[in-house]
Amino acid sequence: MLAGSQNVAAAKRALRPSLLAARRARPEADRERARAAVAVHLTDDLTGAGCVAAYLPLPSEPLGRDLLRTLAARTRLLIPVVTGAAPLDWCLFTETTRPGQLGIEEPDGPRLGPQAIADADAVLVPALAVGPHGHRLGRGGGHYDRTLALRGELRGPARDRLIAVVYDDELGLDVPHDDLDRPVTAAVTPSRGLISLPH
Numbered sequence: 001m002l003a004g005s006q007n008v009a010a011a012k013r014a015l016r017p018s019l020l021a022a023r024r025a026r027p028e029a030d031r032e033r034a035r036a037a038v039a040v041h042l043t044d045d046l047t048g049a050g051c052v053a054a055y056l057p058l059p060s061e062p063l064g065r066d067l068l069r070t071l072a073a074r075t076r077l078l079i080p081v082v083t084g085a086a087p088l089d090w091c092l093f094t095e096t097t098r099p100g101q102l103g104i105e106e107p108d109g110p111r112l113g114p115q116a117i118a119d120a121d122a123v124l125v126p127a128l129a130v131g132p133h134g135h136r137l138g139r140g141g142g143h144y145d146r147t148l149a150l151r152g153e154l155r156g157p158a159r160d161r162l163i164a165v166v167y168d169d170e171l172g173l174d175v176p177h178d179d180l181d182r183p184v185t186a187a188v189t190p191s192r193g194l195i196s197l198p199h
């Protein structure tokens with residue numbers, strides 16, 4: 001690894017604990033308000049899509065299962081499955097789920113293969129923070145970076161719809177990044193709504 005990317009990795013590691021602690025400290029009523037607001041911002045925008053990739057949220061993330069149910073009724077909704085240090089695999093959303101690797105729930109249905117990410121018209125991406133130009137801080141597995149790199153290879157350079165879902169105060173932070181990071185093109189927050197991010 002280059003010295004520069006080692007510094008970036010260390011800077012990312014240093015940022016995560018306070019962001020995770022702030023999420024854990026959010027009262028359930030705030031989380032519920034955030035999930036509901038994000039659903040309002042995304043519903044009309046995404047229900048016209050033929051296929052959307054999202055994720056089964058952890059309790060502290062500002063995305064709710066109600067939005068996933070609404071989307072699944074109207075679009076093909078892809079949900080990730082962690083398979084190790086590789087691009088994420090994908091399943092269609094199912095109401096019943098089981099615990100997967102890393103404590104994240106995963107759907108019960110057949111695996112579609114990592115290349116299914118190329119089918120999505122828009123991708124909802126989990127993040128702990130997002131910079132002003134779309135650089136995102138994830139949980140550190142590199143899962144989404146690998147996945148979005150594969151999507152870029154399969155789809156080519158056309159303008160993409162990669163939407164990070166974060167709380168208001170997590171957008172616009174100074175997020176360290178290197179060449180492996182795949183910037184998102186937009187972010188949604190409870191109060192600010194859906195915002196396009198310039199590269």
Ligand SMILES: Nc1nc2c(c(=O)[nH]1)N(C=O)[C@@H](CNc1ccc(C(=O)N[C@@H](CCC(=O)O)C(=O)O)cc1)CN2
Nearest residue numbers: 055056057058060080102103104126138139141143144
């Ligand atoms: N909802 C969701 N799904 C996702 C991600 C994510 O950030 N959020 N990931 C993004 O790449 C991948 C999984 N990466 C993960 C990396 C670390 C932990 C983790 O530290 N889990 C803790 C519990 C965390 C909590 O409750 O806040 C644990 O297992 O102790 C979880 C997922 C794929 N699926």
Ligand SMILES: Nc1ncnc2c1ncn2[C@@H]1O[C@H](COP(=O)(O)OP(=O)(O)OP(=O)(O)O)[C@@H](O)[C@H]1O
Nearest residue numbers: 012136137138139140141142143144145146149180
């Ligand atoms: N396209 C890639 N190919 C191989 N390794 C990669 C790729 N992208 C990132 N990585 C590696 O994955 C590790 C974690 O990266 P990083 O800290 O950016 O994860 P993250 O974006 O926070 O996590 P996630 O994408 O799972 O939300 C780093 O060691 C990084 O070098």
